[in-house]
Amino acid sequence: MFVEDYKRLRDLMVETQLIPRGIKDERVLIAMRKVPRHLFMPESIRYSAYEDMALPIGEGQTISQPYMVAVMTELLELKGDEKVLEVGTGSGYQAAILAELAREVYTIERIASLAEKAEACLKDIGYENVYVIASDGTIGLPDKAPFDRIIITAATPVLPEPLIGQLKEGGIIVAPVGERFSQILVRGKKEEGVIVEEYHTPCVFVPLIGEYGWKG
Numbered sequence: 561m562f563v564e565d566y567k568r569l570r571d572l573m574v575e576t577q578l579i580p581r582g583i584k585d586e587r588v589l590i591a592m593r594k595v596p597r598h599l600f601m602p603e604s605i606r607y608s609a610y611e612d613m614a615l616p617i618g619e620g621q622t623i624s625q626p627y628m629v630a631v632m633t634e635l636l637e638l639k640g641d642e643k644v645l646e647v648g649t650g651s652g653y654q655a656a657i658l659a660e661l662a663r664e665v666y667t668i669e670r671i672a673s674l675a676e677k678a679e680a681c682l683k684d685i686g687y688e689n690v691y692v693i694a695s696d697g698t699i700g701l702p703d704k705a706p707f708d709r710i711i712i713t714a715a716t717p718v719l720p721e722p723l724i725g726q727l728k729e730g731g732i733i734v735a736p737v738g739e740r741f742s743q744i745l746v747r748g749k750k751e752e753g754v755i756v757e758e759y760h761t762p763c764v765f766v767p768l769i770g771e772y773g774w775k776g
């Protein structure tokens with residue numbers, strides 16, 4: 561496939577999967593039309609990159625469904641000047657979308673080989689405002705905190721305490737929270753030190769494994 565073919569498929573993804581399901585933030589739609597999702601996945605499955613599904617990226621992990629990436633990003637209400645923490649780099653695709661919409665993105669991945677691949681891909685495409693860190697993201701990044709926004713792209717039993725501590729007052733955290741095999745997308749806003757939660761769409765993510773997530 562040629563670059564223009566992928567661009568056409570990306571536009572179609574936005575028109576058929578995102579807009580009809582209610583994604584409205586124009587900046588999010590522009591980013592979803594722009595970021596070459598296919599480059600973040602193994603060559604053998606790139607032809608499926610703009611289909612309505614999560615796909616395997618190796619190590620038993622997945623790149624999230626485009627709609628889920630768009631919903632989570634929209635819930636973050638990014639205006640352009642935020643410092644964002646993502647937990648669960650995976651392929652690096654969500655980090656690229658965030659990098660289009662925020663000032664700085666720190667993204668943590670527990671599997672070193674995925675972190676390396678994602679970092680190389682982000683660099684090749686030309687992102688200079690994304691920092692990939694290979695470690696346990698449930699602990700966050702105390703030395704870079706506080707963050708305006710935090711997004712967890714793996715299923716967590718609860719919002720990890722260290723991440724709540726690293727969120728700015730007035731900041732937003734978005735995460736799939738619940739059981740190991742079924743969750744609900746939660747958006748928390750920090751108001752006077754407390755997280756006020758809203759509940760959005762049901763979802764299924766791979767587990768967040770770490771000190772403040774699942775143990776294995």
Ligand code: SAM
Nearest residue numbers: 623648650651653654669670697713768769770
């Ligand atoms: N955001 C990713 C993307 O755009 O491709 C998709 C993320 S995938 C659904 C979840 C990722 O979270 C996996 O790559 C997994 O290894 C990672 N993960 C799980 N537990 C983690 C932890 N404690 N810290 C950092 N990453 C973790």
